[in-house]
Amino acid sequence: MSYGLLIQNINKNLNLSNKELDLVCKYFKPTEIKKREFLLTQGSICKFEGFVLEGCFRIFTIDKKGNENTLYFAAKDWWLMDIDSFMNQIPSNLNMQALEDSKVLLINRQDKMMLYNSIPIVEKLFRIMSQKALVSWQRRLIRNHAFTAKERYFYFIKTYPDISSKLTDKQIAGYLGIRHEFLSKIKKTEK
Amino acid sequence: MSYGLLIQNINKNLNLSNKELDLVCKYFKPTEIKKREFLLTQGSICKFEGFVLEGCFRIFTIDKKGNENTLYFAAKDWWLMDIDSFMNQIPSNLNMQALEDSKVLLINRQDKMMLYNSIPIVEKLFRIMSQKALVSWQRRLIRNHAFTAKERYFYFIKTYPDISSKLTDKQIAGYLGIRHEFLSKIKKTEK
DNA sequence: GAAAAATGTTGAACAAGTTCAACTAGCCAA
DNA sequence: TTGGCTAGTTGAACTTGTTCAACATTTTTC
Numbered sequence: 471m472s473y474g475l476l477i478q479n480i481n482k483n484l485n486l487s488n489k490e491l492d493l494v495c496k497y498f499k500p501t502e503i504k505k506r507e508f509l510l511t512q513g514s515i516c517k518f519e520g521f522v523l524e525g526c527f528r529i530f531t532i533d534k535k536g537n538e539n540t541l542y543f544a545a546k547d548w549w550l551m552d553i554d555s556f557m558n559q560i561p562s563n564l565n566m567q568a569l570e571d572s573k574v575l576l577i578n579r580q581d582k583m584m585l586y587n588s589i590p591i592v593e594k595l596f597r598i599m600s601q602k603a604l605v606s607w608q609r610r611l612i613r614n615h616a617f618t619a620k621e622r623y624f625y626f627i628k629t630y631p632d633i634s635s636k637l638t639d640k641q642i643a644g645y646l647g648i649r650h651e652f653l654s655k656i657k658k659t660e661k
Numbered sequence: 662m663s664y665g666l667l668i669q670n671i672n673k674n675l676n677l678s679n680k681e682l683d684l685v686c687k688y689f690k691p692t693e694i695k696k697r698e699f700l701l702t703q704g705s706i707c708k709f710e711g712f713v714l715e716g717c718f719r720i721f722t723i724d725k726k727g728n729e730n731t732l733y734f735a736a737k738d739w740w741l742m743d744i745d746s747f748m749n750q751i752p753s754n755l756n757m758q759a760l761e762d763s764k765v766l767l768i769n770r771q772d773k774m775m776l777y778n779s780i781p782i783v784e785k786l787f788r789i790m791s792q793k794a795l796v797s798w799q800r801r802l803i804r805n806h807a808f809t810a811k812e813r814y815f816y817f818i819k820t821y822p823d824i825s826s827k828l829t830d831k832q833i834a835g836y837l838g839i840r841h842e843f844l845s846k847i848k849k850t851e852k
Numbered sequence: 853g854a855a856a857a858a859t860g861t862t863g864a865a866c867a868a869g870t871t872c873a874a875c876t877a878g879c880c881a882a
Numbered sequence: 883t884t885g886g887c888t889a890g891t892t893g894a895a896c897t898t899g900t901t902c903a904a905c906a907t908t909t910t911t912c
Contacts, residue, residue, distance in 0.1 A: 533807040541799055554796045557789075586785070593784040594777070598748075600791035605745045607798040608732055614805060615838035616724040619899070640859065647806035652899055654861055810869070831889065843869055845891055859908070867900070876891075882884090 472500055476521050476575055479547055483602070484595045494592065497585050498575035509550070509566040509574070516555035516562045518576040522548050525572020526636050530644060531563045540644040543569075545633045549599070550574065556582075569636060619648045620656045663691055667712050667766055670738055674793070675786045685783065688776050689766035700741070700757040700765070707746035707753045709767040713739050716763020717827050721835060722754045731835040734760075736824045740790070741765065747773075760827060810839045811847045 473495040480486060480494065498521065503509055510516050512532060522544050529550070530540040541564065544550040555562035556579060577585070585592050613622060623646055627634040634642060639657070643650040664686040671677060671685065689712065694700060701707050703723060713735050720741070721731040732755065735741040746753035747770060768776070776783050804813060814837055818825040825833060830848070834841040 531803060533803070535807070537807065539803050539806045541803065553792045557792065590781050590784070593781070593788050597784050597788035597791060600788060600795055601744045601748065604791055604795050604798065607795065607802065611798065611802055611805070612722060612724070612730050612732065614802070615730045616726070616728065618897095638859065649900060650860075651862085651901080655899090658861080809867095829889065840870060841890075842871080842892085846869090849891080853912100855911085857908100857910070859906100861906070862904085864903100865901085868898080870897070871895085873894095874892085876889100878889080879887080881886090 472523055472573070473498070473575070475523055475547060479521065480595060483598045484591065486591060486595070490589055490591060493589055494585065497577045497581040499577070501574050501576050503568045503572050503574065505568055505570050505572075507568050509568065510552060510555075510562055510564060512563055512565050513561050515559055516552040516564075518551075518578055519556060519582060520550035520574040520576045522546055522550055523573040523575060525574075526569045526633065527566050527572065528569055528637075528641060529564055529566050531565065538644050539647070540641065543630075543633050543637065543641075543645065545636070569641070614647065619646055619652065620659070622646050623653065623656055663714055663764070664689070664766070666714055666738060670712065671786060674789045675782065677782060677786070681780055681782060684780055685776060688768045688772040690768070692765050692767050694759045694763050694765065696759055696761050696763075698759050700759065701743060701746075701753055701755060703754055703756050704752050706750055707743040707755075709742075709769055710747060710773060711741040711765040711767045713737055713741055714764040714766060716765075717760045717824065718757050718763065719760055719828075719832060719835075720755055720757050722756065729835050730838070731832065734821075734824050734828065734832075734836065736827070760832070805838065810837055810843065811850070813837050814844065814847055 476495060476498065477491050480491065486494065500523070501520075503525075509518075509520065509527065524546055526546075527544040527550055528540055529542050529544060530538045532538055544566075550566060552562045552564045552566075554560065555564070559579075586596075613625065617625065623642070626642065626646065639653050640650040643653040646653070667686060667689065668682050671682065677685070691714070692711075694716075700709075700711065700718065715737060717737075718735040718741055719731055720733050720735060721729050723729055735757075741757060743753045743755045743757075745751065746755070750770075777787075804816065808816065814833070817833065817837065830844050831841040834844040837844070
C-alpha cells in the first residue's frame with residue numbers, strides 16, 4: 471500500500487483514528503502521470519483533488535500577455551488542487567504539469583462530498599489545512615512586497631532545496647515573478 | 662440586534678438553520694473601537710476572530726526596513742483575524758488598526774473551539790470560507806506578478822470602490838506594494 | 853548520433869519603481 | 883492664531899527589472 475505518506479500528512483494536521491484513516495484512504499485512487507503530461511489544463515473543469523506521492527508538479531496560469539505565472543510547485547507530500555474549479559465546477563485558470571514521472575492520489579468530487587458527509591472530522595481536517603495554506607499565501611505576498619527578486623530567489627532555494635533543485639531556472643523565475651534572463655543575471659552576481 | 666449582517670454573511674457560504682444561527686451569534690460579542698485604535702498589534706497574541714459590522718480596518722505588518730505592508734483592508738461584512746496567532750497562540754506579525762470608528766463582533770478562542778465542537782456545521786462553514794479566501798489570495802498573487810502598479814491601482818479602486826474611497830493614498834500604496842510617491846505619479850498620468 | 857528544440861547567458865537600451873529632498877496643503881490641538 | 887503633524891506632489895538621480903537579439907549549452911527526439 472502507498473498510503474503511508476498520506477496518513478502521515480493527515481496526522482500532521484489532525485489525529486484521526488485508524489478506522490477513519492482507512493476510510494479516508496479508500497477514497498483516494500493512485501494514479502501515475504508521465505513527465506510533461508498535464509493533470510489539469512486551463513479552461514477545463516477540475517474533477518479531482520490530489521496528493522503527491524512521488525515526483526513534482528508545476529501549477530501555473532498563462533496570462534493575456536502569454537506569460538506563465540507559477541502559483542506553486544507540488545512535490546512529494548504536497549496537495550494539488552484548484553479549489554475554485556473543483557468546488558464550483560467552473561473552468562479552471564490553472565495548468566498542472568508533471569515535471570517528472572509522478573504518482574498522485576486522486577479523489578473525485580462526488581467522493582470528496584461523500585467523505586465530508588460520512589466522516590465529519592474531515593471537514594475539520596480540510597478547514598485546518600486550508601487555514602494553514604492561507605497563512606503561507608499571506609506570507610508569500612508580504613515577501614513579494616518586502617523583498618527584491620534576489621532576496622526572494624535565495625529565500626526560495628534555501629527554504630525548498632529539494633524542490634528547487636529539480637527545477638529549471640525558467641521555472642523558478644516564473645514562480646518568483648521575474649523574467650528568466652534577469653534570474654540569470656542575479657545568479658551571476660553571486661550571493 | 663446587530664447580527665443581521667453576520668447571518669447574511671454566513672448564509673452566503675452555507676445555509677444554517679435559524680437555531681444554528683442563533684447559537685453561533687450568541688458567541689460573538691459586539692465591540693466598538695475608535696478611529697486609529699488597534700484591535701491587534703505586532704508581537705501580541707491574537708485572542709479573537711472578528712467580523713466587521715461598521716467602519717474599516719487596515720491589517721498590516723512592519724518589516725525590518727520599517728515599511729508598512731498592508732495585507733488587506735476589512736470593511737463592513739469582512740472577516741478579520743490572524744489565524745496563525747489565534748490557532749497556535751503565537752505572537753502575531755500583524756497590526757489591525759481602525760481607520761474610522763468601527764463596530765465588530767468578536768469571538769474568543771475558547772468560544773470558537775466550543776462553537777466548532779457544539780455545532781459541527783461550523784467546521785464546514787469555516788472550511789468553505791477559508792477555501793474561498795485561499796482562492797482570492799492566489800489570484801492576488803497572480804495579479805501582482807502579471808500587472809504593473811498602475812494596472813493594480815485601477816483594478817483595486819474599480820473592484821473595491823467603497824473601501825478605496827475611505828483610504829488615503831498612502832494606505833492604498835501600502836496595499837499595492839509600492840511607495841506612495843510613485844502612486845502620486847501614477848495618478849498624475851491619468852487613466 | 854545528428855538535428856531540432858528548449859534552456860541559459862550576455863549586453864545594450866529601455867521602462868518601472870525607489871529614494872531623497874524640497875515644497876504645498878489640510879488638519880488638529882493648545 | 884500659531885505651531886506641529888500628516889498626507890500629498892514634484893523633480894532629479896538612482897536601482898531594479900524588462901525587452902530584444904545574438905549566441906552558447908543542454909536536452910529531447912527521431
